Amino acid sequence: MRRGMCLSRIACSFCVLLVGALPSISPLAHAQAKPPVRSQHEVGPVPSEFSLSGTWVPYFHEDLLERGNGPELDNYVGLPITDGARKMALSWDPSRMTVEEHQCQVHVSPYMNRSPSRYAFSEIRDPETQLVIALQLYIENYQQTRTIWMDGRAHPPDYAPHTWMGFSTGKWEGNILTVYTTHIKQGFIRRNGIAESDRATMVEHYIRYGDIMTHIVIITDPVYLTEPFVRTNDFALAQYTPGSWVYSCEPVEELTGEAKNRVPFYLPGENPFVDEFAKKRGIPLAAAMGGAETMYPEYQLKLEELMKSQTQTPAKK
């Protein structure tokens, strides 16, 4: 079995502040000429300044510590998670990923956006009218293709199957492409056991400034999040895109001699890594356990108090 490269993601006050700032006061916005606004009611081929067609590569600086190799175990800082989500994560044993049916699982679309792969946008046009009826987004990581319907069609009923990428519809709001996605499979919000349920929905905003694109992701999950969770990513338009990253996954028996139908997990209180991250970073365990308040800048004040009022856990040398 070959696994795709790890993804990462983060929720932090920085991200939330960025959402509030974009696009009006973004440094990028000032650096680039502001594109003309396109009316929602305007029909006909999309002018080039509104097209996202082309291959985009991600900047990788944002939340770098969570990307590549992935997050540390039991680090839930900055995630607006429910108590149930935390309990599930503390039960999660990374060995779960050795179970054959888990080995080839793909990251869900709200998580996929931080993949270190190329993203190729193309347009699907009605052959007669040449109107754009859909945008197609090919994501190299896991070789996934998203179709973003632009023709106003309805989302499927609740009983329809769910997929890794979900069902997406989009519309231009001025020069911003806004995409709404439903029917996403259960997946990760953070790849250390923090789950996103199959009832989560996603709103995205794609904002292009010349050869730079900012991507804002807002996840709403009535099961595992107490409030919307926001991430941002920046991309650059690639000038040269040779080759392709393919993902051909075939599950194998990774651990021989294991019982069939096993489900690796920790019983309550038996997770041996529960305070590993907190000790390593020298922060209170309560902070490592996340929750909405750890997402906001104000939490720094509480963190200071927590660190003063309780015995600090020394950082590992």
Place this chain on the structure above:
Amino acid sequence: MLAIAAVVGATVLAGTALAQQAQNPASGEIHPWHVQGNVYLLPGAGANITVQIGDQGVTVVDAGNGKLTDQVLAAIRKLTDRPIRVVIDTNSDPDHVGGNQAIADAGIAVIGGVVAFNIEDIQHSSPIIAHENTFNRMNGTTRGDPQWPSGAWPTDPYSVGPKKLFYNDEGIEIIHVPAAHTDGDSIVFFRRSDVISAGDVLSTTTYPVIDLKRGGSIQGMIDGLNRLLDMTVAKQESEGGTYIVPGHGRIYDQFDILEYRDMVVIIRDRIQDLVKKNKTLEEIKATRPTEDYDARYGATTGLWTTDMFIEAVYKSLLAAK
């Protein structure tokens, strides 16, 4: 911060508005959903109804609660003008068999051999297939279950299985799942279409419904989910391939079954651990062994609450001691 909240809030509202565009049928409407191959899902008439359509006619898995049978038949007629040939019950719950008689009566039986009188006299109704425990619960042989009118009874019960049919150019396996939701559960595998109709061995809207009084058990339920997992093959990257129509809720594939199975095993093991520590049912409930799944599958009211599920698991584990 207010500006930030406004941006996020507006987006959430936009999402909510867009969500209302989903094509959920109004109450009382039955809209067929093409699963794949020859198989369709008919939701909204009690338990999910699965139909297989082809030149030979219609195979119906579960008949719904009987309150919307006219709409069910109309939905089938939109798909085909071929006759209903067979009805299969996955269990004896009223929301699965309530429409038995009316739907079977709308179909035909194919009778072989040379007969006296007019053959149409014995072609008036489709056969109804079910496991014999379901048959016995419906005809009053098993005490404690409400007896159904004879016209609703299975006409073609099986005891061991799998019972095999071949309709509409594909093999159909009817497989008994012992002691899961009840003692009479069947799952139905449409082999060429690659669709399984799972009955209440799988409910994607609730915790597993374990009817202890009618022979269900937590281990039987887990065995049933593992059986479903073994039967499914993902098409690509753990997605698609074999689809499963549950007794209630949305269409699943292998990965969806996997997550559901994982959940049931984890909860079973948590409760088992506490049983081994001689905790009482109330003490076990106080630990909230289902907390991480309650927002998705739990309920505090209705026919199957979280408390009822925990109690069923607890009693099932005690009985297996």
